[in-house]
Amino acid sequence: xxxxxxxxxxxxxxxxxxxxxxxxxxxxxxxxxxxxxxxxxxxxxxxxxxxxxxxxxxxxxxxxxxxxxxxxxxxxxxxxxxxxxxxxxxxxxxxxxxxxxxxxxxxxxxxxxxxxxxxxxxxxxxxxxxxxxxxxxxxxxxxxxxxxxxxxxxxxxxxxxxxxxxxxxxxxxxxxxxxxxxxxxxxxxxxxxxxxxxxxxxxxxxxxxxxxxxxxxxxxxxxxxxxxxxxxxxxxxxxxxxxxxxxxxxxxxxxxxxxxxxxxxxxxxxxxxx
Amino acid sequence: xxxxxxxxxxxxxxxxxxxxxxxxxxxxxxxxxxxxxxxxxxxxxxxxxxxxxxxxxxxxxxxxxxxxxxxxxxxxxxxxxxxxxxxxxxxxxxxxxxxxxxxxxxxxxxxxxxxxxxxxxxxxxxxxxxxxxxxxxxxxxxxxxxxxxxxxxxxxxxxxxxxxxxxxxxxxxxxxxxxxxxxxxxxxxxxxxxxxxxxxxxxxxxxxxxxxxxxxxxxxxxxxxxxxxxxxxxxxxxxxxxxxxxxxxxxxxxxxxxxxxxxxxxxxxxxxxxxxxxxxxxxxxxxxxxxxxxxxxxxxxxxxxxxxxxxxxxxxxxxxxxxxxxxxxxxxxxxxxxxxxxxxxxxxxxxxxxxxxxxxxxxxxxxxxxxxxxx
Numbered sequence: 001x002x003x004x005x006x007x008x009x010x011x012x013x014x015x016x017x018x019x020x021x022x023x024x025x026x027x028x029x030x031x032x033x034x035x036x037x038x039x040x041x042x043x044x045x046x047x048x049x050x051x052x053x054x055x056x057x058x059x060x061x062x063x064x065x066x067x068x069x070x071x072x073x074x075x076x077x078x079x080x081x082x083x084x085x086x087x088x089x090x091x092x093x094x095x096x097x098x099x100x101x102x103x104x105x106x107x108x109x110x111x112x113x114x115x116x117x118x119x120x121x122x123x124x125x126x127x128x129x130x131x132x133x134x135x136x137x138x139x140x141x142x143x144x145x146x147x148x149x150x151x152x153x154x155x156x157x158x159x160x161x162x163x164x165x166x167x168x169x170x171x172x173x174x175x176x177x178x179x180x181x182x183x184x185x186x187x188x189x190x191x192x193x194x195x196x197x198x199x200x201x202x203x204x205x206x207x208x209x210x211x212x213x214x215x216x217x218x219x220x221x222x223x224x225x226x227x228x229x230x231x232x233x234x235x236x237x238x239x240x241x242x243x244x245x246x247x248x249x250x251x252x253x254x255x256x257x258x259x260x261x262x263x264x265x266x267x268x269x270x271x272x273x274x
Numbered sequence: 275x276x277x278x279x280x281x282x283x284x285x286x287x288x289x290x291x292x293x294x295x296x297x298x299x300x301x302x303x304x305x306x307x308x309x310x311x312x313x314x315x316x317x318x319x320x321x322x323x324x325x326x327x328x329x330x331x332x333x334x335x336x337x338x339x340x341x342x343x344x345x346x347x348x349x350x351x352x353x354x355x356x357x358x359x360x361x362x363x364x365x366x367x368x369x370x371x372x373x374x375x376x377x378x379x380x381x382x383x384x385x386x387x388x389x390x391x392x393x394x395x396x397x398x399x400x401x402x403x404x405x406x407x408x409x410x411x412x413x414x415x416x417x418x419x420x421x422x423x424x425x426x427x428x429x430x431x432x433x434x435x436x437x438x439x440x441x442x443x444x445x446x447x448x449x450x451x452x453x454x455x456x457x458x459x460x461x462x463x464x465x466x467x468x469x470x471x472x473x474x475x476x477x478x479x480x481x482x483x484x485x486x487x488x489x490x491x492x493x494x495x496x497x498x499x500x501x502x503x504x505x506x507x508x509x510x511x512x513x514x515x516x517x518x519x520x521x522x523x524x525x526x527x528x529x530x531x532x533x534x535x536x537x538x539x540x541x542x543x544x545x546x547x548x549x550x551x552x553x554x555x556x557x558x559x560x561x562x563x564x565x566x567x568x569x570x571x572x573x574x575x576x577x578x579x580x581x582x583x584x585x586x587x588x589x590x591x592x593x594x595x596x597x598x599x600x601x602x603x604x605x606x607x608x609x610x611x612x613x614x615x616x617x618x619x620x621x622x623x624x625x626x627x628x629x630x631x632x633x634x635x636x637x638x639x640x641x642x643x644x645x646x647x648x649x
Contacts, residue, residue, distance in 0.1 A: 109615060125303065131306055205366050
């Protein structure tokens with residue numbers, strides 16, 4: 001295994017704040033070990049892209065951080081709190097401060113889009129119905145859905161619209177931290193680019209920290225502040241794409257300098273030039 | 275956390291409203307209504323946000339709505355002393371302020387009732403048509419298989435036989451054994467009043483071999499296996515496996531439906547016989563323990579009381595029920611479209627409809643055979 005250069009370490013230097021701090025995480029199913037002593041820090045206000053080959057446990061890492069999967073060992077701190085040993089009230093309070101977008105949107109199928117967005121508000125706050133409707137309407141339009149989508153049921157939406165609606169629900173309570181699991185997978189390039197742009201704008205407007213799992217090289221180039229590479233059960237390196245290009249690991253090199261990686265890189269440069 | 279508060283003051287120039295505290299979603303409820311209640315009086319309105327400590331989209335929305343309401347009332351309003359964050363968020367609100375419906379619109383209640391009745395009727399008729407078409411297709415494929423023009427998938431048939439028959443032996447056996455005991459016990463209580471306790475053997479033998487044995491087995495199997503068929507084929511349909519079969523050039527009916535139909539009719543025959551025997555044994559046990567009728571006399575009496583035709587009538591029904599149950603399950607599975615919810619709905623429908631049809635058919639057979647003179 002290549003040595004990790006100090007600047008590409010997944011652990012931030014001492015004294016720097018981290019929204020998410022993962023140390024020594026071990027995950028596995030049965031005999032299969034997925035993560036072995038995984039470390040990762042997420043800075044406040046950044047968009048951190050998580051990349052890795054299929055089966056390297058990107059989604060498992062996200063599920064472990066948001067508490068859907070109990071790790072075998074390790075610690076996870078979110079907003080400075082030990083996320084694995086919280087009492088029920090503190091855990092609920094923590095859930096209020098993050099939003100999660102699952103791959104297929106995971107909208108509640110028996111509720112309209114606007115009602116989906118109102119679910120977290122109803123659970124955590126006591127707002128008048130009229131105000132909730134207005135706020136839900138605002139979120140619908142903020143994520144770029146047409147107004148008439150508000151009263152539609154998830155089954156009446158296309159894949160891209162479902163993801164936008166899922167994002168609106170994730171943003172329902174103005175979270176500080178947003179988890180996105182492959183937000184652009186399965187979208188056409190135009191929708192995918194629009195979605196990237198949307199996340200960037202939301203991050204700037206709302207000051208979000210974004211934990212973004214993706215396979216999409218264009219997304220990485222377009223919006224990620226830093227990229228974390230998952231391989232061999234660990235976060236091998238974290239850094240900007242330019243920094244990662246200097247990193248000597250076969251998968252990382254192949255990923256960023258393979259035909260698709262080069263194409264996305266060139267696009268990025270052209271975009272900046274234009 | 276500071277609870278937000280508002281302070282209103284007016285002078286000759288206009289009204290001034292100062293907002294303080296945290297304008298966040300968690301706190302907004304307490305000031306949303308009072309803010310809205312402020313009547314724009316005078317020539318101008320001014321909103322002073324100097325005391326706002328934090329603001330999020332909900333807070334910004336309230337402010338934005340207030341300003342636009344006042345503007346609509348003809349009173350120009352200005353926002354003062356807003357922090358850059360607040361300013362940015364409030365501007366963001368303005369770009370996304372469009373009315374969004376939250377729930378589907380409801381029209382006339384009576385008209386909607388009528389539409390629903392009409393739609394249900396249409397779907398029911400359509401359903402019958404579709405089922406007949408499916409039945410026809412399956413019969414054609416089944417006929418071709420029997421005539422040797424199509425291959426029968428023996429592996430699938432045997433696998434289904436295990437799933438439908440062998441795996442159901444314990445539950446069907448126990449169920450019918452207990453039913454046999456119950457019939458014996460209830461029958462004995464009633465017949466004792468006439469001093470005709472021994473006729474309980476006739477009751478057990480005739481009712482279970484001719485009717486209850488096969489009917490209860492069919493209901494049990496419908497609940498177990500027709501739901502399984504609908505769910506298996508339904509999830510294959512969702513996963514586009516059925517489409518994949520068709521594009522490879524394999525008939526989904528031949529692969530998925532015919533083996534299930536054949537296995538089901540064969541297994542229901544065997545299970546029905548097994549179930550009937552278990553019921554007779556259960557009744558026999560009760561007679562022995564509780565009525566002092568020893569097994570030898572029980573079986574002798576059974577032989578005299580039950581004509582062979584009862585057993586034949588019972589067993590004739592079994593393969594027919596089997597075909598119906600299997601077809602219902604497969605049909606509902608094939609009708610799955612869209613999402614996982616549809617699998618659940620179709621599975622329920624498969625169970626309800628197959629049990630319903632089995633009972634209706636059984637009643638029909640009862641009338642039919644007694645009309646033929648088999649009493």
